[in-house]
Amino acid sequence: METSPKKQLSGDLIRIEQLEVDFDGFKAIRGLDFSLQPGELRFLIGPNGAGKTTLLDVLCGKVKPSKGSVRFKTSIDLARHQEHQIAQLGIGRKFQAPSIFVTLSVLENLLLSMRQKRGLLSSLIAKTTAEQRSRIKYYLHMIGLEHKSQDKAGSLSHGEKQWLEIGMLLIQEPELLLLDEPAAGMTDSETEKTGELLHKISDRQTVIVVEHDMDFVRQFAKTVTVMHEGAVLCEGTMDDIQNDDKVAEVYLGRRGERDAEHT
Numbered sequence: 001m002e003t004s005p006k007k008q009l010s011g012d013l014i015r016i017e018q019l020e021v022d023f024d025g026f027k028a029i030r031g032l033d034f035s036l037q038p039g040e041l042r043f044l045i046g047p048n049g050a051g052k053t054t055l056l057d058v059l060c061g062k063v064k065p066s067k068g069s070v071r072f073k074t075s076i077d078l079a080r081h082q083e084h085q086i087a088q089l090g091i092g093r094k095f096q097a098p099s100i101f102v103t104l105s106v107l108e109n110l111l112l113s114m115r116q117k118r119g120l121l122s123s124l125i126a127k128t129t130a131e132q133r134s135r136i137k138y139y140l141h142m143i144g145l146e147h148k149s150q151d152k153a154g155s156l157s158h159g160e161k162q163w164l165e166i167g168m169l170l171i172q173e174p175e176l177l178l179l180d181e182p183a184a185g186m187t188d189s190e191t192e193k194t195g196e197l198l199h200k201i202s203d204r205q206t207v208i209v210v211e212h213d214m215d216f217v218r219q220f221a222k223t224v225t226v227m228h229e230g231a232v233l234c235e236g237t238m239d240d241i242q243n244d245d246k247v248a249e250v251y252l253g254r255r256g257e258r259d260a261e262h263t
């Protein structure tokens with residue numbers, strides 16, 4: 001089936017230059033440069049207060065920069081758009097707390113998330129096209145909830161609720177998906193499935209994941225960006241990051257302590 005837009009072959013999906021975010025005189029982001037290619041699965045890590053959430057907030061339009069440029073698909077200046085316009089442009093954001101309708105079924109939640117004119121749920125169901133039904137089936141399968149499509153969302157486990165919410169974003173077919181700690185509070189097996197889901201999503205879409213769980217990052221990250229004090233400290237594979245002295249200093253424990261552990 002035709003699902004999300006095909007990945008572009010070249011060009012940055014996101015390019016941020018010299019970004020600054022000022023909260024009443026406190027610079028949560030200061031001189032941040034960041035770029036992302038279409039199709040990447042990028043993990044964003046860093047100590048508390050590094051500015052990770054603020055960066056996602058800028059990308060989805062919740063927070064406006066005080067300086068710098070934030071470009072989407074080269075030509076779109078995200079700072080000039082409101083949050084709802086950015087969602088329509090193709091950037092989907094999932095926050096930590098699920099915002100599903102607990103009294104509706106999994107299927108109904110997905111139906112309500114599809115881009116279509118608002119109306120009564122019953123009429124949405126009646127008006128669903130074959131293409132939409134096939135899209136729902138595709139994403140139900142992807143989030144592993146095919147067998148629970150008629151179950152009330154409120155009866156799902158914590159992990160399943162998170163996947164449903166990811167499915168509700170996916171069904172809108174964003175080009176870029178922003179996820180804040182998607183595996184937080186999950187069981188080991190749910191965490192594993194979430195990592196696999198992220199890889200499946202990145203076959204077609206671009207994903208940025210803010211994550212604190214370093215085991216999860218080690219297991220599923222391809223490229224990692226480390227933030228510190230509102231800027232990018234370093235970027236690379238998990239191996240690069242673990243061998244970086246600056247990261248060892250500020251994030252993973254001081255180099256001396258780490259070396260001592262290995263002797």
Ligand SMILES: Nc1ncnc2c1ncn2[C@@H]1O[C@H](COP(=O)(O)OP(=O)(O)OP(=O)(O)O)[C@@H](O)[C@H]1O
Binds near residue numbers: 026047055
């Ligand atoms: N609305 C706000 N007003 C004032 N300061 C803020 C605001 N939002 C965030 N900050 C501050 O900006 C800094 C960066 O916060 P941010 O939440 O982006 O960090 P983070 O890397 O996501 O941290 P954590 O991992 O703890 O969630 C912190 O010092 C925070 O207290």
